[in-house]
Amino acid sequence: MPSNRIERANSELQRCLSTILNHKLNDPRLTDMLYVSEVNVTPDFKYCKVKVGLDTNNRTNIDNVLKILKKSSGYIKRELAEMVKMPYIPELIFEYDKGMEASIRINEILKTLEIPEDKGGDDE
Secondary structure, eight states: OOOHHHHHHHHHHHHHHHHIIIIIOOOTTOOSOEEEEEEEEOTTSSEEEEEEEESOOOHHHHHHHHHHHHHTHHHHHHHHHHHSOOSSOOEEEEEEOTHHHHHHHHHHHHHHOOOOOOOOOOOO
């Protein structure tokens, strides 16, 4: 179970990384909706696994976004260093959050269902 210190660091890093990715990283190739779904920093604060979600299930787009984030990690770390007070800014490891794929698929299925409208009235 992570300590309060780690949990606070994860929360703060997630907030800051979301801001950087959505407002400061101006890369035209990042057209899909991109968000940070989870952040896990190691207890020694050397590494940070960053799970990102995309509003797409196109594998090529996902791979391209992960490559862009990896190449931009130096810039992202510099921005992060200005936003958080940490003795060491961790090495960022970006991963795709596969849970998002399931959510997209469920939403697609729900859109295709024909659910009759509830007329109300009868409470059995």
